[in-house]
Amino acid sequence: xxxxxxxxxxxxxxxxxxxxxxxxxxxxxxxxxxxxxxxxxxxxxxxxxxxxxxxxxxxxxxxxxxxxxxxxxxxxxxxxxxxxxxxxxxxxxxxxxxxxxxxxxxxxxxxxxxxxxxxxxxxxxxxxxxxxxxxxxxxxxxxxxxxxxxxxxxxxxxxxxxxxxxxxxxxxxxxxxxxxxxxxxxxxxxxxxxxxxxxxxxxxxxxxxxxxxxxxxxxxxxxxxxxxxxxxxxxxxxxxxxxxxxxxxxxxxxxxxxxxxxxxxxxxxxxxxxxxxxxxxxxxxxxxxxxxxxxxxxxxxxxxxxxxxxxxxxxxxxxxxxxxxxxxxxxxxxxxxxxxxxxxxxxxxxxxxxxxxxxxxxxxxxxxxxxxxxxxxxxxxxxxxxxxxxxxxxxxxxxxxxxxxxxxxxxxxxxxxxxxxxxxxxxxxxxxxxxxxxxxxxxxxxxxxxxxxxxxxxxxxxxxxxxxxxxxxxxxxxxxxxxx
RNA sequence: GGCGAAUUGGUCAAGCGGCUAAGACGCCGCCCUCUCACGGCGGAAACAAGGGUUCGAUUCCCUUAUUCGUCACCA
Numbered sequence: 001x002x003x004x005x006x007x008x009x010x011x012x013x014x015x016x017x018x019x020x021x022x023x024x025x026x027x028x029x030x031x032x033x034x035x036x037x038x039x040x041x042x043x044x045x046x047x048x049x050x051x052x053x054x055x056x057x058x059x060x061x062x063x064x065x066x067x068x069x070x071x072x073x074x075x076x077x078x079x080x081x082x083x084x085x086x087x088x089x090x091x092x093x094x095x096x097x098x099x100x101x102x103x104x105x106x107x108x109x110x111x112x113x114x115x116x117x118x119x120x121x122x123x124x125x126x127x128x129x130x131x132x133x134x135x136x137x138x139x140x141x142x143x144x145x146x147x148x149x150x151x152x153x154x155x156x157x158x159x160x161x162x163x164x165x166x167x168x169x170x171x172x173x174x175x176x177x178x179x180x181x182x183x184x185x186x187x188x189x190x191x192x193x194x195x196x197x198x199x200x201x202x203x204x205x206x207x208x209x210x211x212x213x214x215x216x217x218x219x220x221x222x223x224x225x226x227x228x229x230x231x232x233x234x235x236x237x238x239x240x241x242x243x244x245x246x247x248x249x250x251x252x253x254x255x256x257x258x259x260x261x262x263x264x265x266x267x268x269x270x271x272x273x274x275x276x277x278x279x280x281x282x283x284x285x286x287x288x289x290x291x292x293x294x295x296x297x298x299x300x301x302x303x304x305x306x307x308x309x310x311x312x313x314x315x316x317x318x319x320x321x322x323x324x325x326x327x328x329x330x331x332x333x334x335x336x337x338x339x340x341x342x343x344x345x346x347x348x349x350x351x352x353x354x355x356x357x358x359x360x361x362x363x364x365x366x367x368x369x370x371x372x373x374x375x376x377x378x379x380x381x382x383x384x385x386x387x388x389x390x391x392x393x394x395x396x397x398x399x400x401x402x403x404x405x406x407x408x409x410x411x412x413x414x415x416x417x418x419x420x421x422x423x424x425x426x427x428x429x430x431x432x433x434x435x436x437x438x439x440x441x442x443x444x445x446x447x448x449x450x451x452x453x454x455x456x457x458x459x460x461x462x463x464x465x466x467x468x469x470x471x472x473x474x475x476x477x478x479x480x481x482x483x484x
Numbered sequence: 485g486g487c488g489a490a491u492u493g494g495u496c497a498a499g500c501g502g503c504u505a506a507g508a509c510g511c512c513g514c515c516c517u518c519u520c521a522c523g524g525c526g527g528a529a530a531c532a533a534g535g536g537u538u539c540g541a542u543u544c545c546c547u548u549a550u551u552c553g554u555c556a557c558c559a
Binding site: 287426 | 485486487488489490491494495496497498506507508509510517518519520521522523551552553554555556557558559
């Protein structure tokens with residue numbers, strides 16, 4: 001049988017890294033086996049719906065390459081794919097009634113006050129309500145009467161207080177919970193919408209989902225879902241619960257912490273493929289030691305049995321490293337297209353921007369890093385003359401002044417400002433004087449850039465600037481040193 | 485608090501009864517070098533604790549500790 005997985009988000013905001021990884025794993029599990037990956041929108045909580053959230057989901061899936069085979073925009077014969085639309089077909093109520101007939105569910109007319117009175121105060125500020133099955137004992141006549149009167153109701157699952165329920169997870173093994181721990185959860189809400197718990201089970205079954213892949217937070221409620229499958233007499237799907245992704249403080253990633261949303265990462269200059277690659281490795285590892293994977297390679301290698309059970313910290317530092325690897329591996333044209341906006345922003349002067357792009361390619365991890373690497377181009381920054389002192393080069397302010405003064409006339413005489421020509425000119429001078437290379441090149445680079453480190457050597461910088469600007473900067477350096 | 489799960493260096497992680505306990509990021513050092521970066525080489529750094537089982541436990545079992553999750557007419 002063909003594997004079918006689904007990504008079933010609720011449209012409540014941006015997609016954070018955890019959501020994206022769920023989608024990724026669901027996609028990979030299906031595609032690794034040549035199966036189908038489906039998108040279903042779970043919008044049964046009408047109050048929490050955020051406008052535009054569905055569009056973000058589409059956009060993100062498309063951009064990351066997690067292309068769904070079916071979904072609201074791609075009918076595959078199992079539609080509708082949006083739960084609010086499915087509800088209109090009456091499917092949830094129909095199945096709920098089926099459970100009522102079987103004695104596995106019942107109408108409940110309890111109002112808020114009564115429910116509140118059931119609350120038991122527990123430490124840590126948590127209030128826990130265990131429903132007391134009050135309405136289970138209602139007679140058929142009472143139920144009919146209430147319904148006829150139009151009294152608001154919910155439908156609850158009837159879970160016995162005796163015994164225990166076990167379900168099997170591919171990663172975590174068998175998990176057993178005492179039935180007495182399980183509350184009679186609500187299947188159909190007062191507003192007629194199904195709860196997640198119920199819609200999820202009904203949909204996964206009716207949409208032929210073979211592998212239910214979802215976050216770890218559902219692990220402890222899964223026995224309830226198992227009971228639902230059993231009550232219906234349906235075969236339960238293969239469960240794969242995914243370990244959580246946490247922040248550096250080991251707290252579950254929240255949509256609020258800005259930087260953890262996929263869109264924000266892209267805005268911060270990360271490459272889509274790098275993000276996908278990185279999160280694939282958060283909770284899964286291949287058989288060998290490889291770390292760089294394209295999506296196609298992931299599909300090929302992804303064996304879900306190798307997903308780990310323990311939570312993983314989202315490490316932005318390692319993501320940055322990986323992003324740098326992707327940038328280095330890019331062909332120049334693709335890279336330049338992405339880097340250009342950042343270069344344009346940092347440099348207004350008319351210089352060879354491709355040159356700048358080449359220089360920084362191996363020096364950045366994310367694109368915004370470019371800015372500070374080339375901020376000396378438009379204007380010579382203010383710098384301290386201490387910068388002329390370099391222990392290893394054996395330079396200091398005095399020696400630098402000497403060198404710059406001697407070199408200035410030579411540079412003024414020279415017309416060929418290509419890197420090669422400049423380099424041999426300077427080396428000639430070095431040889432003539434019996435200096436070390438750095439003894440000369442360090443002060444020149446300092447004068448020309450005003451920075452401790454630059455993405456290119458002295459002569460390359462001079463080539464970029466051209467004769468006039470170079471002379472100007474060297475003179476400025478001399479003046480600065482003389483003043484001191 | 486009940487229930488469930490997890491626990492290998494700072495982080496991601498391999499390991500699936502016998503190993504000097506991989507690898508990667510980060511950190512440190514060296515080399516390369518007209519600075520930085522890239523690249524190359526090397527280093528420091530871990531099996532939560534205590535009991536069992538076993539000839540032998542990081543690997544299996546139990547207890548404790550810690551962390552996380554969950555206990556909604558949210559998903």
